[in-house]
Amino acid sequence: MKSFGMINKELVKLTPFSWDAIYPVLIRLEEWGTLTRGAYLRGEASLQFSTKESADSMRQPLPELGQVALTVLSSVDPANPYGLAADWPHSAHKEKYSRKPGNYLVLYGGRWLYWIENNGKRIFRAAADDAENAEDSGAALLKNVLYVMLRRQKKAKIVIDEWNGSPVLETDTGNRLLELGAERDMKSLVFWAH
Numbered sequence: 001m002k003s004f005g006m007i008n009k010e011l012v013k014l015t016p017f018s019w020d021a022i023y024p025v026l027i028r029l030e031e032w033g034t035l036t037r038g039a040y041l042r043g044e045a046s047l048q049f050s051t052k053e054s055a056d057s058m059r060q061p062l063p064e065l066g067q068v069a070l071t072v073l074s075s076v077d078p079a080n081p082y083g084l085a086a087d088w089p090h091s092a093h094k095e096k097y098s099r100k101p102g103n104y105l106v107l108y109g110g111r112w113l114y115w116i117e118n119n120g121k122r123i124f125r126a127a128a129d130d131a132e133n134a135e136d137s138g139a140a141l142l143k144n145v146l147y148v149m150l151r152r153q154k155k156a157k158i159v160i161d162e163w164n165g166s167p168v169l170e171t172d173t174g175n176r177l178l179e180l181g182a183e184r185d186m187k188s189l190v191f192w193a194h
Contacts (some may be wrong), residue, residue: 006054007035009046014084069110070141072148077101091115093124093167104146113141120146120158120191124165125173139176143191145148150193160189 007026009019026049029035035049064093076099082088088097095115097103106114115124135189146158160168160177168174168189174182182189 006048006050008048008084015110023047031098064073070113070144071107072145073105073107075099075105076101080105080190089126091124095122095124104145104149108141116144116145116149119155120149120151120160122162122165123135123160123168125163139173141175143180144171145178146191147194150191156193158191159185160191161187 007022008133012019012022015022026035026037026047028193030037030049034051036052036055037049038049038055075083075097080099082105083097083099089112096117097115102117102119103116104116105112106116112126114126116122117124123142146160149155150158160174160182162168163171163173167187168177169184169187174189175191177191178184182191
């Protein structure tokens, strides 16, 4: 529940239980004050249940452009809809989208920015747009993402071999990451935990 933030009929379809079996449990949790029900998603006809904290969070306005949120989401996190409730996006690169540990999605202001495979070995950038097309700012964002991953995973280092299907050291982004503190290790780049 904490990972999803909301339960509805569509989410229950992903479980081995029917809505009719889950619904009485949700009602009982509402009576105990653990959950609250409401209409959190527009266009969703079925009842929706959430914790009070999650419901309050969903009612908050989206951040302004100056407060764009960067989200690092494990591909196996239940909050990740891709591969379950939503199709993986189309790509021209060699991504191997899959819901397995070590793969991450990076969202920037709600838009898909990076796909990271195998704990950073291969990184793919989503199609650049006008708001985020500068290599400098993209590399700086990526550096922040890698440090988030290092802290979450409690790892000593992240080794990057490929950028958009090419050897990382043969790319402009790889060169920019070197300038931002990455170390060269043969044909790879390494970011160390602080």
